[in-house]
Amino acid sequence: MNEQQLDQVFLALANSSRRLLLDLIAARPGCTLSQLQAEFSISRIGLMKHLQVLLDAGLVMAQKQGRERPLYFNPVPLQQIHQRWGDQYRDFWASQLLRLKAAVEQPEHTTTELTTKDLL
Incomplete structure (x- = not known):
């Protein structure tokens, strides 16, 4: 893991909404963003931005299946x-x-x- 990747992981974990999102994805493997949206008081766009930070850090993986993108926690x-x-x-x-x-x-x-x- 290089320094840039390390910075991305710490940046992703620095926000409580992203930590909650990561916890929910870990607890519900294969869930979609739509299924998780009810747990948050922020807009779908805001939630998508948080998800993108987690994806960029490699903490979450998404697998496109038709119109859905099941989400999975990556502990690596x-x-x-x-x-x-x-x-x-x-x-x-x-x-x-x-x-x-x-x-x-x-x-x-x-x-x-x-x-x-x-x-x-």
């Missing part, structure tokens, strides 16, 4: 973001938690004797 961009940042922080915090566990389980320490040094 979110997974790529998670892998980019989540993995590096997961390793750090997992090691910190293991150190904390070892410090707490040491028989010679009581919880009142633990210091910040023991935990970090």
